[in-house]
Amino acid sequence: MLFSKLFIPTLREAPAEAEAISHILMLRAGYVRQLASGLYIYLPLAWRVMNRIQKIIREEMDAIGAQEISMPGLHPADIWQKTGRWSDIGDEMFRLKDRGGRDMCLGMTHEEIITWLASMEIRSYRQLPQMWYQMQTKFRDEARPKSGVLRTREFIMKDSYSFDRDEEGLAASYQKHADAYHKIYERCGLRFYQVQSDPGMMGGATAHEFMAPSPAGEDTMVLCSSCGYSANTELALSVSPQQKLSVGATLCGCPGQAHSTSVGDFEDIPTPNRRTVAEVSSFLKADPSCFIKTLLLIGKEGPFLALVRGDQELHEKKLAKVAGNFRPAQKDEVKDVLGVAAGFIGPHNSKLRKIADFSLKEGIFISGANKEGFHTKGIRPDIHFEAEWHDIHVAQTGDACAKCGAEITIEKAIEIGNIFQLGTKYSLPLKAVYLDEEGRENPVIMGSYGIGPARIAAAAIEQNNDKDGIIWPQSIAPFDVEIIPLDMGDKEIEEIAAAIYSNLSGEGLEVLMDDREERPGIKFKDADLIGIPYQIIIGKKGLKEGIVELKARRTKQAERVAPSDVVKRIKELHSVL
RNA sequence: CGGGGCGUAGCGCAGCCCGGUAGCGCGCCUGCUUUGGGAGCAGGAUGCCGGAGGUUCGAAUCCUCUCGCCCCGACCA
Numbered sequence: 001m002l003f004s005k006l007f008i009p010t011l012r013e014a015p016a017e018a019e020a021i022s023h024i025l026m027l028r029a030g031y032v033r034q035l036a037s038g039l040y041i042y043l044p045l046a047w048r049v050m051n052r053i054q055k056i057i058r059e060e061m062d063a064i065g066a067q068e069i070s071m072p073g074l075h076p077a078d079i080w081q082k083t084g085r086w087s088d089i090g091d092e093m094f095r096l097k098d099r100g101g102r103d104m105c106l107g108m109t110h111e112e113i114i115t116w117l118a119s120m121e122i123r124s125y126r127q128l129p130q131m132w133y134q135m136q137t138k139f140r141d142e143a144r145p146k147s148g149v150l151r152t153r154e155f156i157m158k159d160s161y162s163f164d165r166d167e168e169g170l171a172a173s174y175q176k177h178a179d180a181y182h183k184i185y186e187r188c189g190l191r192f193y194q195v196q197s198d199p200g201m202m203g204g205a206t207a208h209e210f211m212a213p214s215p216a217g218e219d220t221m222v223l224c225s226s227c228g229y230s231a232n233t234e235l236a237l238s239v240s241p242q243q244k245l246s247v248g249a250t251l252c253g254c255p256g257q258a259h260s261t262s263v264g265d266f267e268d269i270p271t272p273n274r275r276t277v278a279e280v281s282s283f284l285k286a287d288p289s290c291f292i293k294t295l296l297l298i299g300k301e302g303p304f305l306a307l308v309r310g311d312q313e314l315h316e317k318k319l320a321k322v323a324g325n326f327r328p329a330q331k332d333e334v335k336d337v338l339g340v341a342a343g344f345i346g347p348h349n350s351k352l353r354k355i356a357d358f359s360l361k362e363g364i365f366i367s368g369a370n371k372e373g374f375h376t377k378g379i380r381p382d383i384h385f386e387a388e389w390h391d392i393h394v395a396q397t398g399d400a401c402a403k404c405g406a407e408i409t410i411e412k413a414i415e416i417g418n419i420f421q422l423g424t425k426y427s428l429p430l431k432a433v434y435l436d437e438e439g440r441e442n443p444v445i446m447g448s449y450g451i452g453p454a455r456i457a458a459a460a461i462e463q464n465n466d467k468d469g470i471i472w473p474q475s476i477a478p479f480d481v482e483i484i485p486l487d488m489g490d491k492e493i494e495e496i497a498a499a500i501y502s503n504l505s506g507e508g509l510e511v512l513m514d515d516r517e518e519r520p521g522i523k524f525k526d527a528d529l530i531g532i533p534y535q536i537i538i539g540k541k542g543l544k545e546g547i548v549e550l551k552a553r554r555t556k557q558a559e560r561v562a563p564s565d566v567v568k569r570i571k572e573l574h575s576v577l
Numbered sequence: 578c579g580g581g582g583c584g585u586a587g588c589g590c591a592g593c594c595c596g597g598u599a600g601c602g603c604g605c606c607u608g609c610u611u612u613g614g615g616a617g618c619a620g621g622a623u624g625c626c627g628g629a630g631g632u633u634c635g636a637a638u639c640c641u642c643u644c645g646c647c648c649c650g651a652c653c654a
Contacts, residue, residue, distance in 0.1 A: 016589070085654070486612080487613095522614085522615050523613095
C-alpha cells in the first residue's frame with residue numbers, strides 16, 4: 001500500500017485532551033479521531049489493527065468449536081425486563097422508544113438476546129453443548145469515558161456464550177475459553193495475567209478477568225509470584241504485616257517488647273484536636289499499624305462499626321458481603337449515635353455491632369476514647385472489645401499472600417477480557433430449557449465470555465512504545481514492513497523500492513511504502529511514530545555500497561543487506577516470531 | 578453525580594488579573610534553494626476568542642446562564 005494513498009494524518013504535537021500514552025500515540029500517529037466524549041473514529045491504520053486482532057480472535061474461537069453469529073445492537077425492552085436488568089441497570093443503558101412508543105435499548109451486552117435465541121431453539125440434550133459468538137458493537141452510557149479508546153461509550157466486543165446441560169459441561173466450556181484467551185493474548189504479543197474477579201451484576205459464582213499490566217489501567221490486581229495466586233483487588237484477600245513497633249510504638253506495646261507491659265496499659269491519653277490516624281500517629285509517635293480505624297456505618301439493621309488497622313483502607317465491597325448494603329454515617333449522625341465527634345470513636349466501651357479486620361486480632365492498639373479530645377491506648381482485642389472477624393481491608397503492597405504467605409505484588413492493569421460462569425441466571429427467567437434423556441426439563445447452564453479488541457490494541461501500545469512512538473507486536477501491526485525510499489526523484493532508488501515492494505507482497509506480507517515527496521527526516525519520524533516493526537531504508541549512500549538498511553523498530557538496530565537479500569531476511573525475522 | 582481544569586487559526590499555546598481594532602510557534606499556499614532524523618530564505622492566506630444574555634462609549638478580557646472536552650473520585654452487568 002502506498003503511503004500517499006492512505007489517510008494517515010500524523011500530528012507533530014499531541015492534542016491537549018490526551019493523557020494516556022496509547023491515546024496520545026493513537027492521535028499523533030493518525031490512528032483515531034474523537035467524535036465526542038467516548039466516541040472514536042477508527043482511521044485506516046487503526047482499522048487494519050482491529051481487523052488483525054479480530055482475525056486472531058476468530059481463529060481461536062473457531063478452534064474451540066465456537067460458531068460466529070451476529071445479533072442486533074438494538075433490543076426490545078421486554079427481554080431485559082424479564083431478567084430484571086431493565087430496572088437493575090441505571091443510567092448506563094441507552095434507552096429509547098420506537099415510533100410505536102415501545103421501549104427499546106441499545107445493547108450493552110447480549111446475554112438476554114442469546115438466551116432468548118436458545119430458549120426458542122434448544123429443545124433437547126442432543127443439541128448441547130453449544131458455543132455461539134459474535135463481534136458486535138456495544139453501547140454503554142459510561143459515567144466517565146476516559147483514556148482514549150480504553151473506556152468508550154460505543155465499542156466492539158467479541159462476546160461468546162456457552163450452553164451446557166450441567167455444571168461439568170459449563171466447567172469444560174469455561175476452560176476452553178480460558179485456554180483460547182491465553183492463545184489470543186499470546187498471539188497478540190501482550191503481557192497478561194488471568195485473575196479472579198467479582199462476578200458482580202453478571203451473576204454466577206466463578207469469574208476471571210484477563211489483565212494486561214499497565215499504569216494506564218483502571219484495575220488493580222494482586223499477584224503472588226510464589227504460589228500463583230492472582231486476583232482483582234475488588235476481591236483479593238491478603239494478610240497485613242505484623243504491627244510495626246518503632247520508637248513511639250511503646251505506646252501500643254506489642255507483646256515481646258521489653259517495656260510493653262507497663263506502657264501498654266489500658267489508659268486514656270489526651271490528644272487535643274488530633275482526629276485522623278496520621279495526626280494522632282505523628283502526635284504520639286506511634287506507627288499507623290498501632291491504631292484501630294473505627295468507622296461508623298449505617299446498615300439495613302441500623303448503625304454498626306467497621307474496624308480496620310490504621311495502615312489499612314476499608315474495602316467496602318468485602319464488608320458489604322458480610323454486612324449487607326451500608327452507607328457511611330453523616331457527621332451529625334456520629335454525634336447522635338455515639339455522642340462524640342468522628343475522630344475520637346473507638347471499639348471498646350461501645351455496644352454496637354462490630355466487624356473487624358483479621359489484622360486486629362493480635363496486638364495492642366490505640367483508638368479513639370469515645371471521649372472528645374482523648375484516645376485510648378493498650379486496647380486488646382477480645383479483652384476490651386468483641387468483634388466479628390473478617391478480611392475487610394484493601395490489599396496493598398507489603399501484604400502477604402492469603403494462600404501461601406509470600407509477599408504479594410500489586411499492579412495496575414487494563415482489563416482486556418473476562419469470563420463468567422453464569423449458571424441459570426438468564427436461562428431460568430427466559431425459560432431456556434432442554435429435555436434430558438428421562439424427558440425431564442432442565443435449565444440450560446450458561447457461560448459468558450468477552451474480549452475488547454480496541455483494548456487489546458491500546459494495551460499493546462501501552463506496553464510497547466518509546467519516546468518516538470508505537471512499537472507494534474508483529475502480529476497486530478497495521479503492516480508487516482515499511483519501505484522508506486529516501487529520494488523519490490532518484491530512478492535507481494525508486495526501481496529498487498518497487499522491486500522489494502512487489503517481492504515482499506508476493507510473499508504474502510503487508511507492505512507500506514512511503515512514496516511521499518517528503519524529506520528523509522519526516523519519513524523517519526512518521527515511520528517511528530506509526531510503529532511498523534520493520535523499516536527498509538533505501539538511500540543513495542547505501543546503494544553506492546550495494547546495500548539497503550533493514551531496521552527493527554524496537555531496537556533501532558539497522559542491518560546492512562543487499563537489496564536482493566532483503567526479502568529473504570525479512571522472512572527469517574518473521575518466522576522467528 | 579461530587580471536586581478540579583480548559584475552550585482564542587488545522588495543531589500546540591500567549592493575551593484575560595488591570596476592557597481600547599487578536600498574537601507566537603508549527604502546519605497550510607506560492608516561488609527559489611535544499612534533500613540520511615520533523616530544512617532555509619522571501620512572500621501569502623486563515624479567527625462568530627465555544628454559545629446566549631448582561632454591564633460598558635467600547636468586552637477575548639468583567640458578570641450571569643449555558644454547551645463541550647479533559648483530569649481526580651463515585652460508578653462501571
